[in-house]
Structure formats: C-alpha cells, structure tokens
Amino acid sequence: MLTATALTLGVLAVLLAWPVPAALARASWPQRDPLVALVCWQAIGLAGGLSIIGALLAPWGPSLPQAWWHWVTRQPAQEAVRGDHWVAQTLAAVLALELLGVLLLSGVRTAATRRRHRALLELLVEPASAGGDTRLLDHPALVAFCIPGVRPLLVLSSGMVAELDGAQLDAVVAHERAHLAEHHHLLLLPFLAWRAALPVLPAADRAHDAVRDLVEMRADDVALASLAGPDPRRTLAAAIVAVAAGAGGQLPDGALAVTGGAVAVRVRRLLAPSRPLPPAARWAALASAVAVLLLPTLLLVLPAFG
Amino acid sequence: MNTLGELERSVLEHLWAVDGPVTATRLRDALAGRGLALTTVHTVLTRLEGKGFVAHDESRPRQFRALGSREDHVAELMHEVLGQAGDRQAALARFVGSVGTDEVAMLRELLSGPDQGAQPPR
Numbered sequence: 001m002l003t004a005t006a007l008t009l010g011v012l013a014v015l016l017a018w019p020v021p022a023a024l025a026r027a028s029w030p031q032r033d034p035l036v037a038l039v040c041w042q043a044i045g046l047a048g049g050l051s052i053i054g055a056l057l058a059p060w061g062p063s064l065p066q067a068w069w070h071w072v073t074r075q076p077a078q079e080a081v082r083g084d085h086w087v088a089q090t091l092a093a094v095l096a097l098e099l100l101g102v103l104l105l106s107g108v109r110t111a112a113t114r115r116r117h118r119a120l121l122e123l124l125v126e127p128a129s130a131g132g133d134t135r136l137l138d139h140p141a142l143v144a145f146c147i148p149g150v151r152p153l154l155v156l157s158s159g160m161v162a163e164l165d166g167a168q169l170d171a172v173v174a175h176e177r178a179h180l181a182e183h184h185h186l187l188l189l190p191f192l193a194w195r196a197a198l199p200v201l202p203a204a205d206r207a208h209d210a211v212r213d214l215v216e217m218r219a220d221d222v223a224l225a226s227l228a229g230p231d232p233r234r235t236l237a238a239a240i241v242a243v244a245a246g247a248g249g250q251l252p253d254g255a256l257a258v259t260g261g262a263v264a265v266r267v268r269r270l271l272a273p274s275r276p277l278p279p280a281a282r283w284a285a286l287a288s289a290v291a292v293l294l295l296p297t298l299l300l301v302l303p304a305f306g
Numbered sequence: 307m308n309t310l311g312e313l314e315r316s317v318l319e320h321l322w323a324v325d326g327p328v329t330a331t332r333l334r335d336a337l338a339g340r341g342l343a344l345t346t347v348h349t350v351l352t353r354l355e356g357k358g359f360v361a362h363d364e365s366r367p368r369q370f371r372a373l374g375s376r377e378d379h380v381a382e383l384m385h386e387v388l389g390q391a392g393d394r395q396a397a398l399a400r401f402v403g404s405v406g407t408d409e410v411a412m413l414r415e416l417l418s419g420p421d422q423g424a425q426p427p428r
Contacts, residue, residue: 123314146398
C-alpha cells in the first residue's frame with residue numbers, strides 16, 4: 001500500500017521532471033493564452049517538487065506528516081528500517097532543503113541586486129516630472145526596464161525617448177507596468193530556483209525559458225488592453241522591433257539559438273493574432289493544472305489508501 | 307524635502323560640478339541654501355563613500371572627491387542591464403532582451419510585411 005503511494009509519486013515525479021514540461025514547452029497553445037499556460041507551469045513546478053520529495057519519503061509512512069514523524073522518532077511505519085530507506089530519506093531531505101534553500105537564496109540575491117540598482121538609479125537620475133516611479137536615464141542605447149519590489153522603478157533611456165514616437169512609448173510603459181502590476185518576477189522565481197538547484201535537469205532550463213517568454217507575452221496582452229490608438233497591436237510590435245534593432249547586434253549570431261527567437265514570436269503573435277483558446281480548452285487546461293497539483297498533495301497529506 | 311536620497315544626489319552633483327577635492331565645510335557652504343549642519347554633510351559623504359561614489363584623502367581637513375563621473379556610473383549600470391548574466395536579468399524586467407543582428411533583420415521583415423491583419427505568420 002505504501003509502495004503504491006511511493007510508486008505513484010515516483011511516476012508523477014518522473015513525468016513532471018521530463019515529458020510534461022517538454023511537451024508544454026513545445027506546445028503552440030500557450031502563446032494563445034499565456035495566463036493559463038503560466039498557471040500550468042506553476043502547477044508543474046510545485047507538483048514536481050512535492051512528488052519527488054514525497055516519493056522518497058513514502059516508505060516511512062502513509063502520509064507526509066506521519067512519515068516525518070516516523071523519521072524523527074526513527075520508527076518506520078511497518079517494516080524494519082532498511083539501508084535504502086535511509087538513503088531515500090536523506091535524498092528527500094537534501095532535495096527539499098536544496099530547493100527551499102536555493103529558492104530563498106535566489107530571492108535574497110535578486111532582492112539585493114534590485115536594491116543596489118534602485119539606489120544607483122535614485123542617485124544618478126532625478127525623478128521624471130510625470131510619475132514618481134519613472135526615471136529617464138541619460139544613455140543613447142534603446143532600453144526600458146522595471147525593477148520590481150515594494151518601491152518599483154520604471155526606467156526609460158533617453159535614446160528610447162528620442163527614437164520612439166509617443167504611442168510606442170506608451171506601449172512600452174504599459175508593458176512594463178503590466179509586469180509590475182501582475183508581479184511577474186514572483187512567477188519566475190521558482191523556476192530560477194529549480195534551474196539553480198538542478199542544473200543537470202534539462203527540463204529546468206526549458207521551463208525557466210518558457211515561463212520567461214510567457215511572462216513577456218502576458219505583459220504584451222495586458223498592455224494592449226490599456227492602449228488607445230487605431231492599431232495598438234502594430235504600435236507595440238513596432239516598438240518591440242525598434243528596441244530590438246536599437247539594442248541589437250550585441251549577441252553574436254550563434255547565440256540566436258539560445259535566445260530562441262522569443263522576440264520574433266512576440267512580434268508575430270501581435271501582428272497576426274491566432275484565435276483565443278476556446279473556453280472548453282481553457283478550462284480543461286486549468287483543470288489539469290489543479291489535478292496535477294492536487295494529486296501529490298492528496299497522496300501526501302491524506303492518509304494513503306486503507 | 308531634504309530627504310537623505312535628495313541630499314546624496316545634490317552633494318554628489320556638486321562634487322561632479324567642482325571637479326576636484328573639496329572639504330566638508332566648503333560643501334556645506336556651497337549648499338547653504340539647504341541649511342545643512344556639518345554633521346549632516348559628513349553623514350551624507352560617509353554614505354556616498356560606502357556606495358563607492360566618493361573618496362577622501364588623508365589631508366587635514368579631509369578633502370572629498372567624486373569617484374568617476376555620472377557618465378561612468380550610468381555606463382556601468384547599463385553594462386549590467388545589457389549584460390547577459392542570469393542573476394542580473396532576473397533582477398529586472400527588460401522590455402526586449404538582446405537579439406542577434408540576423409534576428410533584427412528578420413524582425414524588420416516581419417513588421418514591414420503587408421499589414422492586412424489576416425496574413426498568416428510567414
């Protein structure tokens with residue numbers, strides 16, 4: 001019975017570590033509905049971690065709290081403790097600690113970098129008259145970025161302001177504000193941690209890149225909703241191309257495979273939008289995300305079968 | 307209105323403007339409009355030193371000078387923003403990441419295509 005739990009969790013862990021993220025990263029529907037896809041990715045990331053740790057813990061008890069208790073009191077649930085139980089337990093503990101530790105560490109580290117950047121910007125640049133959180137950086141390169149956090153900062157370079165027209169600038173600002181409003185940096189954080197914790201897992205890299213690209217698409221979609229003008233899609237696409245061209249040529253051409261042409265995907269879906277996902281497909285995707293997350297949770301927290 | 311951030315900015319701007327070592331007393335006099343106490347000027351200078359913007363020499367009284375021009379610091383920041391290091395990219399959300407020259411050409415082509423909306427992606 002315990003073996004059944006462990007086996008189910010093990011199978012789930014393997015599925016979530018390789019074939020599921022690979023399939024989702026390859027699928028074409030996510031760019032039709034980045035928000036739903038982002039929910040799916042979060043479920044995969046969380047459930048993957050839960051099931052790996054759970055599968056290793058399962059020999060120790062029918063549920064996660066009990067397994068921990070048995071381990072702490074050094075009493076196995078049923079059979080005598082074998083060496084492999086200890087190995088599994090240790091692996092589970094190491095993995096759990098590593099995942100949590102790396103998550104914490106990357107959170108702290110990016111927060112520190114952000115703080116430094118913000119302090120630097122506040123010292124170097126006077127606040128723009130328009131909004132308190134927008135700064136104009138005197139630099140010819142075409143760059144716009146935001147620093148998320150409690151006091152977010154939105155930065156435009158003077159090169160950007162000179163090169164883009166008013167509507168395009170509005171589109172850029174709306175895109176960056178969408179990142180801040182929806183806290184996209186938090187959606188990306190678990191995948192940064194996964195990638196740092198398990199650099200050998202190709203799926204971790206792939207998942208991170210997919211989420212990073214989806215977050216950009218989502219910000220484009222949110223920006224479109226707030227833009228006036230006759231053709232906001234073309235305006236935003238033109239802004240993206242102008243900025244890519246302005247900052248372009250920094251990577252050797254061989255690096256294109258790494259950056260994956262994500263910018264081209266953004267431009268294409270703006271210029272030639274595909275139909276939105278039908279509601280049935282949307283709900284099916286959301287339901288699978290919930291199921292993927294519920295399965296290991298139930299297996300671990302509810303006392304297992306009989 | 308004399309927040310620490312603002313004070314740091316005006317002290318640093320003054321140091322950039324004079325382009326040479328200055329004593330804290332001279333700084334206070336130069337910023338007389340703000341009505342600063344000498345200790346405040348020292349606090350601000352110490353903070354700026356901690357951030358690597360200002361250095362002092364060992365003469366008496368101490369003379370302070372700016373480390374690097376504003377352009378130097380902006381260039382350094384931009385180098386980090388435009389850089390490829392993973393941690394740096396995680397810290398901020400850039401509107402468009404770095405692309406290769408051949409991708410720029412392809413993007414331009416995409417945009418200059420016929421703008422009737424029903425075109426299939428190429």
